Amino acid sequence: MRASRADLQEYVRWNDVVADVLFPVRDEPSPAYLDVEEHEIAEIGERLNVDAKDVVDGLVDVVGRTVDRDSYRDGFRLHLERVKTWRERKTTDIYPSVATLAVFSLAAERMSAGGGMASSNYYGRLHDLLGGDKDRLSRGYMRVAEPLWAGLNLWLTTLGGRRGTPTAFALGKRYIGLPLSQALVREADRRKLERFFAEFDFAPRSEVPPTELEPLLGVWLSDEQRRHSHLGRLWAQSTLRERIAGVASVELQSWNGLDESEEAGTTPRGRALLGLQFRGFPQRRALVFPYFFLSESGAARTASLATPDGSRPVLLVPSLDLQGAMSLDAPEEIDPADFLEGVLQVEDERSGQVVHPPRAMLVFRKDELSNIWLETRQVLMGDDVVVLAADRTVATVRTLLREIARPGWTADSARAGIPAGWTLFENVEVFGRPSTATEKLNQDFHALVPLTSSQLKLSGGFALPGASRSRWHASRAPEVRAMHDGGPFKVCLLDLDVEATQDDDRLLDSWSDDGSGSVLVDLGTQELQDGHYALEMRAGDRTVARREFTLHSADDHDADQWSRHETIVHSLDRPLAALGAAASFDEGACIVQGVVIASDDLPQAAAVTPADRPWWIPASDAVRPPSVALHKPDPNSCLYTGRHRLELPVAMSDNARETVTGTCSYCGTKKRFSANFYRNRLAFERKKQAVSADRSAIDVSMLPPVVTGSASATDDWDVALDALRFLGGGPFSALERVARQIDASSLFVADFVTTLEALGHIEVRRAADTLQPEAWEIAPTAIVDTGAARVLTGFWTESLITEAMKSCAEHGRTLVARPYESGLSRFSTDATSDELAEWLDVEGVLLPGRTGHTIASFLPRLSEVVAALPRTPAPTMTDLQWFDPARAAWVDAVGADSPGAFRIGRYAAKYFVRTDTDLACGTLARASVSLAKHFAAATLTGRSLLAYASRARTLVVPLGALLPGMYERAVVLDSGIPAQKVRGQHVYRDVSEDVAARIAYLLEN
Secondary structure, eight states, X not given: OOOOXXXXXXXXXXXXXXXXXHSOOOSSOOBOOOOOOHHHHHHHHHHHXXXXXXXXXXXXXXXXXXXXXXXXXXXXXXXXXXXXXXXXXXXXXXXXXXXXXXXXXXXXXXXXXXTTSOTTOHHHHHHHXXXXXXXXXXHHHHHHHHHHHHHHHHHHHHTTTTTOBOOOOOSSSHHHHHHHHXXXXXXXXXXXXXXXXXXXXXXXXXXXXXXXXXXXXXXXXXXXXXXXXXXXXXXXXXXXHHHHHHHHHHHHHHOOSOBOSXXXXXXXXXXXXXXXXXXXXXXXXXXXXXXXXXXXXXXXEEEXXXXXXXXXXXXXXXXXXXXXXXXXXXXXXXXXHHHHHSBEEEEETTTEEEEEXXXXXXXXXXXXXXXXXXXXXXXXXXXXXXXXXXXXXXXXXXXXXXXXXXXXXXXXXXXXXXXXXXXXXXXXXBOOOOSXXXXXXXXXXXXXXXXXXXXXXXXXXXXXXXXXXXXXXXXXXXXXXXXXXXXXXXXXXXXXXXXOSSGGGGEEEEXXXXXXXXXXXXXXXGTOOSEEEEEEEEETTEEEEEXXXXXXXXXXXXXXHHHHSOOOOEETTSGGGGGTOOXXXXXXXXXXXXXXXXXXXXXXXXXXXXXXXXXXXXXXXXXXXXXXXXXXXXXXXXXHHOOOOEEOOXXXXXXXXXXXXXXXXXXXXXXXXXXXXXXXXXXXHHHHXXXXXXXXXXXXXXXXXXXXXXTTGGGHHHHHXXXXXXXXXXXXXXXXXXXXXXXXXXXHHHHHHHHHHHTTSEEEEEOTTTOOXXXXXEOOSEEEEOSSOEEEESSOOHHHHHXXXXXXXXXXXXXXXXXXXXXXXXXXXXXXXXXXXXXXXXXXXXXXXXXXXXXXXXXXXXHHHHHHSOEEEOOOOOSEEEEETTTTEEEEXXXXXXXXXXXXXSTTOEEEEEOHHHHXXXXXXXXXXXXXXXXXXXXXXXXXXXXXXXXXXXXXXXXXXXXXHHHHHHHHHHHTOOOEEETTEEEEOSOOHHHHHHHHHHHHO
């Protein structure tokens, strides 16, 4: 019997409340579970005006009235129909089956309650809740379980993590495993897993299959204290171990590296890890940085750094590169060799003492969010890693890599930024295990022994920002890496957008390992369209691992993100709008959004004749040598000798501990030992024999070599811009994640952003007090007139460009693509603006005309912008540099007691300016690097820091002194060509004389 209209309305009311309580909007994406706990029951009752003790019965009753108990196999068809309608609308509205899935989870939660039923009897528990015929109820549940749970995952994925990331996955027992994945492990137990991750040295945000975590969890939970915890009692039931491991796998993917579990003590335990950045801009070099994972990492604070001369204060600041970590405010004060060979010891009042000891070999794994290479103590199968090895370990590292790494890795001891005595190994992809037993391998090299033996991983491609780390750009799909040394297997590719009750009906392709133990597939060759897909690694009838992912492009833009991001426009009536940092928006004489201008009549624009050649003599910036040293270890330590000194705890007579951990007193390396040799020896030998009999080593020499650079790497900028068009806008962190996939350095991110801003592709809002970017938005679909051509800017998808090309061809005109210096494509047409307005068949396209000249006419003078900058009292400063316009370089300064531009720090530098008024009032103003340099030139020389060759129509500025903000946009939009780097200068080509003269006037005054 179908539900009445009143029953359905009541169900919708309950469903919306349950969804809001169990999946609230959150500030940071984190795993979301449909797990009804006591505090959530109380909140549901409060919102529905129901007594808390009656909430569960009320929920079950409301859901029960929507179940057709007379149907043989379609008892839940109403919910299946509602989910189908919801999917067709592609809406971000509340998912319609949350309440139903909550009841499914309640049944799973009660499986361990006894009552005369086996702990594995899920359908009996579901029948107790919903009633009716048990067989019919079971059949109806199995028919809808996967579609309903998949819809929940899709809802969370579509919202981009605003209500959490999906966790409802099942490998074995597919129907029962889904609700078990939600209700089995309590929230408190999930927090305790942080200690497990820390003790086993997992890298933050690692992807490890549940089957690989099971034996490690077994060791960890064998501790006497943990064995009697709630999690330990669950683990004692062998049928539940796979589910617990599945929860641990999900939690590990979102773990930020900090152990804040209660077991860690009253003070959260911090960690210090080294990171590597490979900077390709402005020159290729490697940089070594320390990162600290500490409590309350978002708050800058002073800590104590241990040095040979005693403790000295250092400032710890939230890392600009690595989410959830902190960095030294001035890492350049310490020689990179000291980070590798010295003892980095920091005392933090909130996290206690954090120590990073030196090691003779370090392994770095790429952090997926930041593209920073972060130190890891243990590699996983399928990992991309780089290795830094001291001279005494290089030969052994080469031997190990020949056994474990896919061919194609390289060794380099001359890379800029790598200290003498160290060798860098790059392009290392882990696919095998060393032939030498771990017990016989020196502790130095244990990090290169994979902690796992199987893996299903998606690597490479162009990832799109998102909480689930499962979105890629359709034109740069990732590579599938699957390995399993427990027998033959195959990898299946499924299309989840196909409506089907069985996964095999969604099968697109499959690949067998053919006895090799590994499968490598470039999904870019599969010609997959935008959509939702899954990969499954199957060993016989068992699914060993599953990974869902989506592919997108701007043609399939993120509707939810587009609906939420702010519109960013700038009114040039406000001086700081010239930097994208006006405090608020008012209607004014000139409103700018990308290349689209809303303005009154052009004002009378003053101009001066700029210098016809550079008047500055370029020089190199003054570079200070490191001034802080770290403690060096004893010459007899393991760093130099390779011999570790393991200290073991005192043996206990009661044999309560299954394992003990030895810690090297020199470097902190840990090794686990059995605490009861006689009892475990026989079991260990049997296990070793079974493993060696079942597992076949992967012969890495037979794998295809590493592809060191994508064949389509020249279109990185195009793919990145299309990724931004897919997102539409949002917080600046999302734009950073896109840019860092081309180059992870902050310098490149700044270059990427300013280039796209100058071309009118994006609009950025900056904070008025710090000038730091906060939000961004893709600009409207427009075609700007540069005089020589009409250039496409803003939101242009592949399909829109195709339509424009078709329209141009039909009218005897062309639309061609040519690359800029960066590789970004410039689409331009020889059709006039009037012709395009008449016949261009592209909906919503704007034709603003000669925008560059208009912006230049309305821009404020540079002195007005500097006067509008917010001021702060000037502290006493001695360790700083001053910008010398005559040499276009930073030089050491004694103090900031004169007008000009100043810099503190080097890699995370801060820039500020001081005017005569600032000197009188004891203040200073924060500024961007480009604004500071041009202000210094105008203030100290009375000249603009540019030159213009009228015959060649080129405007030049010193390298590193790009025109600031809207001044650059006016020049670039006059030609449609961004600045190019030529012999120590930035060159703007094809700039009209009137625009160059106007910009020179503005920068001089």
